[in-house]
Amino acid sequence: MLGDLIAAGIPAEADAPLGARTWYRCGGRAELLVKPRTVDEAAEIRRRSADSGTPFRVLGGGANLLVPEGVVPGITARLAGPAFEGVRLEAQRLEAGAGVDLYALVTAATRAGLAGLARVAGVPGTVGGGIAMNAGGAHGALGDRLASATLLDAAGRLERVPPSALRLGYRTSELGGRLVVAAAFLLEPEDPASIRARVRERLALKKAEQPLAAKSAGCAFRNPSGASASVGDPQDPGSWAAGKLIDAAGCKGLRIGSARVSERHANFVTVDAGGRAADVLAVMDEAARRVADRFGVALEREVAVWTTRPSP
Ligand SMILES: NC(=O)C1=CN([C@@H]2O[C@H](COP(=O)(O)OP(=O)(O)OC[C@H]3O[C@@H](n4cnc5c(N)ncnc54)[C@H](OP(=O)(O)O)[C@@H]3O)[C@@H](O)[C@H]2O)C=CC1
Ligand SMILES: C=C(O[C@H]1[C@H](O)[C@@H](CO)O[C@H](OP(=O)(O)OP(=O)(O)OC[C@H]2O[C@@H](n3ccc(=O)[nH]c3=O)[C@H](O)[C@@H]2O)[C@@H]1NC(C)=O)C(=O)O
Incomplete structure (x- = not known):
């Protein structure tokens, strides 16, 4: 599989440190860590892994993950790089790639004067992991503001689905083995200064208690x-x-x-x-x-x- 991916020009590393990429900064390694540069490359990797029966996992920001010592078999994909880290604004809709850090998402919304994401202020991880685990806390969850998610299935097909299709719950979603590639959020206009004050207040609360x-x-x-x-x-x-x-x-x-x-x-x-x-x-x-x-x-x-x- 490594040879195939290298031949296809997709960045891949065998026996790559994985635990070191989690917030615990300890633990095992990936048999094969791949970093698709485009959605097409991600689709290609997903399809190849499914066709060959190779186990497949996706690593977000590593904020909610423990990798025991040893080797994670098969492919671990990391959705980073420009194709997965863009944030696009269209009126009150904010669209973000799966690799966007939740902190960057909150900051982009605040700067644009769009309210609704302070609920994830101080929550670590990426948009992809945030949807997969319906990130949140006492003030609500990321999924409450979700307008749609773009998912990639095992056959390499992309589909944009409404939040109802994900059955979002308390720190859960039902992705059916699909990857989150991007997500769009529907927000409300508000004065950036008052959003910023709310974000700061939530960050201070977390810092005081955790x-x-x-x-x-x-x-x-x-x-x-x-x-x-x-x-x-x-x-x-x-x-x-x-x-x-x-x-x-x-x-x-x-x-x-x-x-x-x-x-x-x-x-x-x-x-x-x-x-x-x-x-x-x-x-x-x-x-x-x-x-x-x-x-x-x-x-x-x-x-x-x-x-x-x-x-x-
Ligand atoms: N409330 C809080 O204070 C905290 C909340 N968290 C939450 O934990 C999550 C961590 O996110 P993150 O660091 O990015 O994820 P991680 O790298 O920690 O991965 C966690 C799980 O999310 C799944 N996942 C990650 N990215 C994707 C994707 N693009 N598509 C589908 N599934 C994905 C993986 O599922 P699989 O194993 O199925 O491949 C993985 O097991 C966030 O929801 C974060 O908010 C974390 C710490 C504190
Ligand atoms: C940290 C996470 O999310 C956090 C999120 O940051 C915070 C704030 O919004 O609310 C949740 O914490 P939480 O339910 O523990 O909230 P807290 O207010 O800290 O504690 C709940 C209750 O437990 C009591 N408590 C807490 C910790 C402790 O050591 N002892 C104790 O008695 C508190 O006094 C309070 O009465 C989320 N945890 C879960 C599992 O839902 C996470 O998901 O990783």
């Missing part, structure tokens, strides 16, 4: 009963936020090797510089076990964990 300086992938677990769990019934642990459950189970500061539960926010598992993804996973598993033992609540991971095989 260990943003440490290496993590944001919240490790989904809130059990969805986004509204931040409030929760004091008598019903099943309605509590994951952070509150992990904290109440006494896990703050729980350390295994290079990873630990943050003292600042218990739903963040952080890792030391030069640490191991296996330790991160072990801490997540142990925190989930303690929460299940203490409260009978099964936490579900929010961080995507890719499957690896042992390095040769």
Whole structure:
């Protein structure tokens, strides 16, 4: 496959570091990392991988991803470069490539005096990953403002679909194995200064409550009963936020090797510089076990964990 891609002129690297490209800055490697320069190249790679039965994954900003030590089999595609990083404005519609950083998206909307995206201010990752996981927080999700998404299927066909086709939920979407190539958002005009003030306020809130300086992938677990769990019934642990459950189970500061539960926010598992993804996973598993033992609540991971095989 590497030879084929090189022959087709598509940038590809065998045995490429992958964990180092995630926000954890640790973990395994990709058997083959490809960086299509155009949508046509992405379609070609997707088609070839499907035809040859080669496993295929897509890497966004690596903000919500843990790659255990070892090798991710098959192809990992990274949608970066000009074809995937453009932002285009048309009246109140903002169209962005999958590789656009969410921070750049929020900034472009703010500069244009278009409101509606402050809900993802401070949320890391790219537009592609942001749609795939319906990025968001207490103030709403990216999908709330989605007008359409352009998807690439396994046969290399492009299709523009309305948000209803993606069945967006709390940090979930149903892409049916398709890649997000671009997305358009419908926004409202507002004075840039007031949008900027809202964005700053949201950033400050995150900074005050979350260990943003440490290496993590944001919240490790989904809130059990969805986004509204931040409030929760004091008598019903099943309605509590994951952070509150992990904290109440006494896990703050729980350390295994290079990873630990943050003292600042218990739903963040952080890792030391030069640490191991296996330790991160072990801490997540142990925190989930303690929460299940203490409260009978099964936490579900929010961080995507890719499957690896042992390095040769
Ligand atoms: N609220 C918060 O504070 C935080 C939120 N997050 C959220 O996590 C997400 C991270 O995004 P990002 O760093 O870009 O993604 P990642 O590189 O972390 O990839 C995460 C998953 O998204 C899928 N994905 C990524 N890009 C695409 C694409 N173009 N098309 C289809 N699927 C894609 C992949 O799915 P697959 O495995 O199926 O290939 C991958 O497993 C964002 O939604 C971000 O908002 C992250 C940290 C904190
Ligand atoms: C960090 C992420 O998203 C975040 C998002 O940034 C914030 C702000 O909008 O709201 C959610 O956090 P959250 O539900 O933990 O919100 P918080 O307000 O911090 O905490 C919820 C409740 O748990 C309590 N709490 C939190 C942490 C802790 O260590 N102890 C504790 O008791 C808080 O006091 C609060 O009563 C998202 N998390 C999830 C899993 O939905 C992410 O997705 O990666």
